[in-house]
Amino acid sequence: xxxxxxxxxxxxxxxxxxxxxxxxxxxxxxxxxxxxxxxxxxxxxxxxxxxxxxxxxxxxxxxxxxxxxxxxxxxxxxxxxxxxxxxxxxxxxxxxxxxxxxxxxxxxxxxxxxxxxxxxxxxxxxxxxxxxxxxxxxxxxxxx
Numbered sequence: 001x002x003x004x005x006x007x008x009x010x011x012x013x014x015x016x017x018x019x020x021x022x023x024x025x026x027x028x029x030x031x032x033x034x035x036x037x038x039x040x041x042x043x044x045x046x047x048x049x050x051x052x053x054x055x056x057x058x059x060x061x062x063x064x065x066x067x068x069x070x071x072x073x074x075x076x077x078x079x080x081x082x083x084x085x086x087x088x089x090x091x092x093x094x095x096x097x098x099x100x101x102x103x104x105x106x107x108x109x110x111x112x113x114x115x116x117x118x119x120x121x122x123x124x125x126x127x128x129x130x131x132x133x134x135x136x137x138x139x140x141x142x143x144x
Contacts, residue, residue: 002098004077004123006064009093009104017062018042020092025064027084034080037069074098075120082110098123 006024008017025040042061068077078096085091085107093106103122109115 001070002068002074004066004068005097006066006081007062007095007097009095020088021061021064023088024081024084024094027087028066028080031080033076034072037072038077039067041065073120074123075116078105078116078119078123079110081105082107082116086110096123101125 006021008020010017021042025042028034028038028040041064043063043065044061066077081094081096082105085094085105088107091107093104095102095104101123103119105119109119
């Protein structure tokens with residue numbers, strides 16, 4: 001089994017982290033190609049930091065943790081997440097972490113096969129061609 005963690009980017013419009021992540025979890029559970037191989041739960045990430053590094057308030061439920069069976073490819077998971085983003089009126093950007101590798105999905109990547117290839121390569125093994133992030137034009141802010 002592989003583990004993935006997804007977080008909503010708070011700097012973009014949306015319905016709130018918990019609502020967005022619950023919607024995504026429902027989407028993944030209803031996807032016929034994924035439902036047997038993906039198990040998820042929503043939890044808390046790290047609390048926000050104030051100036052000086054002091055934790056502020058409760059982080060709430062802002063992290064979707066997925067356990068993915070070996071029969072499912074990273075590409076299938078990423079494609080389903082991008083389909084979910086495309087179905088949203090105001091799609092939130094999502095940071096996807098797999099082991100030490102991390103990319104940010106804005107939803108724009110669904111129309112770019114080369115960006116999809118780099119995203120999958122970055123999440124699978126940290127290689128994505130020129131860089132290991134999903135940042136195809138400098139505006140997406142992906143990191144690895």
